[in-house]
Amino acid sequence: MSKSKKQKPTESELEILQLLWELGPSSVRQINDRLNEKREVGYTTTLKIMQIMAEKELVKRNTSSRTHIYSAAVAEEETRAKLLDQLVDKAFKGSAMKLVMQALDSHQTSSADLDELKAMIEKLENDRKNA
């Protein structure tokens, strides 16, 4: 098992991770500004959470200049996978398939989406043959 796989981001932390994934390396000010587009958050609140994230090693931080620059230290895909696993576990009795079905059932899908899905199915079927 690698370093800090156990640490799962809290809601606020995840919100910030999303922004870091989107924006790349950013200052607390930049993140806080973005957060404030949606709701009011105090600057020191954001700062504190980002500091905690640094302790947990969810983010890296460059302290060479006065304004520290933070960047995500966990990969978007991996984090998603972890959250997905948890949800499958907690709410879908461990069946990822149930989750997929429900997601498809309750969300809009374009025909491009469906094509993509078909391609994925083919890929999975091939994988099965060559297993």
Next chain:
Amino acid sequence: MSKSKKQKPTESELEILQLLWELGPSSVRQINDRLNEKREVGYTTTLKIMQIMAEKELVKRNTSSRTHIYSAAVAEEETRAKLLDQLVDKAFKGSAMKLVMQALDSHQTSSADLDELKAMIEKLENDRKNA
């Protein structure tokens, strides 16, 4: 908007809801016994959480006999849908498709699963035609 859509179950609450969905109306003792198959939980702890759930109207409770009987007041599907929405929102930038792809990518699928998926795709395509 209906009554208490805002209340989202906590982790412990969700765990109990799952059992209520599975077992149907149950006493605290029954739920607690099931919980203890996996980990140690004090009886009064389970009781307390179920009482809180009753306040939040996540469960109904029948107090006509000494042993109160609890049953889920929120539907399994709906609750799942809500949690799914949240995850799509929080971790997949609002794209349910991304979530589906990732779920398929990182979880085992049987060929029966894939057949089921294909059927779902067909259904969605038909829905599209008749829209």
Next chain:
DNA sequence: AATTATATACGAATCTTTTCGTATTTCAAA
């Protein structure tokens, strides 16, 4: 009837997460 087992009620301790006030440092502008 007395005792024991099993419930619920309630409140408080603990733990985690979030929020924020205040002190201090650093840089830039006047």
Next chain:
DNA sequence: TTTGAAATACGAAAAGATTCGTATATAATT
């Protein structure tokens, strides 16, 4: 150089979730 703006550090309050001890009520057993 003094003043002011903007940053980090730190600690603690506030809010939320979990756990549990204790009191009390109710039912069953002896």
